[in-house]
Amino acid sequence: MERSLREDVIRIFMAGVAAVEPGRAVRSHLKLEGDTLLAGQHRMPLTPGGRVFVVGAGKAGAPMAGAVEEILGEWVYRGLVVVKYGHLWPVEKVTILEAGHPLPDEEGVKAAAKLLELLEETTEHDLVVCLLSGGGSALLPSPAPPVTLADKQKVTSLLLESGADIGEINCVRKHLSLLKGGGLARAANPARVLTLILSDVVGDPLDVIASGPTVGDPTTFADALDILDKYNLLERAPDTIRTHLTQGMEGKHPETPTSGDAIFSGVINLLIGTNTIAIQAAEETARALGYQTSVLSATVTGETREAAAAHAAMTREIAFTSQPVTRPTCLLSGGETTVTIRGTGKGGRNQEFVLAAAIGIEGVPGTVVLSGGTDGTDGPTDAAGAVADGTTVGRAKTVGMDAVAYLNNNDAYPLFEKLGDLLITGPTLTNVMDLRVILISPENPES
């Protein structure tokens, strides 16, 4: 069997996804050597008689917990990890609880309470392994009583409507929560904490992923009140919110710990799966297959079709002039774009990217474009993305489909379905946003 450009592009994408598969991400960063746990660059001696607690939240939580159990074996005492409904995977000692996402629900509140109860057992001999991944914030809602989940959601909505930015919203929310903004690290104290993170946030900011339950927070109750005041929400927010924040400012509730707080001396936050890690794995495979590689960016955001047009322009340039890089070449990028919905069709940002790129490389020989969600889903479809080349627009035309019209209707799915060019990976349980791979063949087949 001869290798095709299309086969290569899928293999390169899958190499990226496989590297951040939750279990593999844990196993490639965590090793047990005798009684010492090697976590990335860190060496953590386990205390004889000490116990390992496994906690966390996020869509990838179950397979991450399975990998931790596999590595730490008898060291694991017990645990509790909250996942989105249906995101299960067989584990032994760790209790996996399901809760609501993206909208948090009471199951999540109950789970968070149980998690806090479990952490009360920890001593200075213990290690808490905390597993965070996409969805972790919604899955572990822990409003400080008497604030309720509904109160918290209400103030979040008010802030969003008022135009508050994500930093402001997070400041308020962290001051209404028992776990976010370093709360989990405080609850785990005096045990040491090792947090393993699969990041689905552009740029991987530790304080934002799952709202930073084991990361210091420089903001204060006073800041939170100022933000409510700034948007004239002091009166409109639920009473419990104002009361809790005011009491907090008066010292009646513990302030979110800053990064200099002593509790963080025993805390390690380790990124084990990121868009960059996926890109690097994809890049290695591309090189092994003989391509020169260029990583354009791991943080592509913005309107999908514009990003696609830019990628297509670079592709054409290389295909026609071998500038700025020589062929065969693999271009890689990551991040997560958005789609401004104008039509009524079926698709997702990755399929839309590939369709827009297909229009941009129409007729260009020896090129192929793939974009896919590392979680295996793209919009409300069963596809992760799609694959296209210089013949895509023409092949669509021969079956009566006008690529531009389909793009304008945000209707990429039926087109790629018809052409057999959907990328179907099934759910991967991981999520480090999207990965785009463009290949330009060794030589121009028409030259």
Add this chain to the structure above:
Amino acid sequence: MERSLREDVIRIFMAGVAAVEPGRAVRSHLKLEGDTLLAGQHRMPLTPGGRVFVVGAGKAGAPMAGAVEEILGEWVYRGLVVVKYGHLWPVEKVTILEAGHPLPDEEGVKAAAKLLELLEETTEHDLVVCLLSGGGSALLPSPAPPVTLADKQKVTSLLLESGADIGEINCVRKHLSLLKGGGLARAANPARVLTLILSDVVGDPLDVIASGPTVGDPTTFADALDILDKYNLLERAPDTIRTHLTQGMEGKHPETPTSGDAIFSGVINLLIGTNTIAIQAAEETARALGYQTSVLSATVTGETREAAAAHAAMTREIAFTSQPVTRPTCLLSGGETTVTIRGTGKGGRNQEFVLAAAIGIEGVPGTVVLSGGTDGTDGPTDAAGAVADGTTVGRAKTVGMDAVAYLNNNDAYPLFEKLGDLLITGPTLTNVMDLRVILISPENPES
């Protein structure tokens, strides 16, 4: 948090399932030490310049392939594994194709043809890792042309209707197939073959699991013709069948290789996940939790409610007399029972087992019974099974549900759903049949 009997029983069950999770099963039997592959007790030096091909079929194929890639890294050249629709998992180099199960389809036929084409590339320097799991036979249909899939299905139906036993049916089918009955080992020759097997067949017979593609077959074309003759099917079977078998007997097609055939000198078949392995892992966990363990059998078959009655009788005996074993005790059994459907309800064999057992242990204090499918599904439900104790029948009564009536209507699901006693694990992608765990507490709480 105090540990409950119920928490323990679920943990013990999950320990069994986790041990045969496809990736973990592969990783616990396969290690790379320098250039030597350790497969169970076998040491297989890899040949410098040699390549590893990964092939196979079965519902667990994708995560098994992922684990092989993780262990063998750059050694893996390429591969092709066929899975049931939707049974995907992210892998890098191995192509995962989806096909029909339990009814084979043309996608499976096409995949089998590609697999044979891939194996044509192998040389004596190469290693073929073959991954087999439940469903492998249906997923890799390879009728010897001009026999078609429809012809093969027709003769199978005729044999079933005629009362042929499974051994006879397999003899005929292996002689109509290019891959079954040692055919895959022949196609892989002269490369070495390492077959890793997750068994969903009671007793783990290597020649039956996935129809033994890398196992010798002592039967002949003549035997196959005799079987058709015995059931008066020589005339009624499709022409292509009779022709192929007759030509085979005349030496025009290669006979299925016997286990003494030279091609098997380089073939290792290794069971990496079995019901017994799951039971052993469950047993270890039960011991670690302080229970004495008794494995009743890994091969429980027959009518579900009768098996349940027997298990309940033993449970009562131990609970009341501490005979024949002392408490706290964990009874374990495996295998797969059947349910003769008499009612119109919703359930599965594991839920039916637990409901029947609940009736048998009604009022017995300090006991708990769990039965679950290791694949995470039980009948046409989203549950893997259920958990019950001496209070189950009474609790059902208080919500207006008569346990005996529900059992007689094969309607265990709504009862356990109402009581909150369903066992939900989500799909595990593995399958080594069912696992039953019964716990009898340290002391009789009423004594």
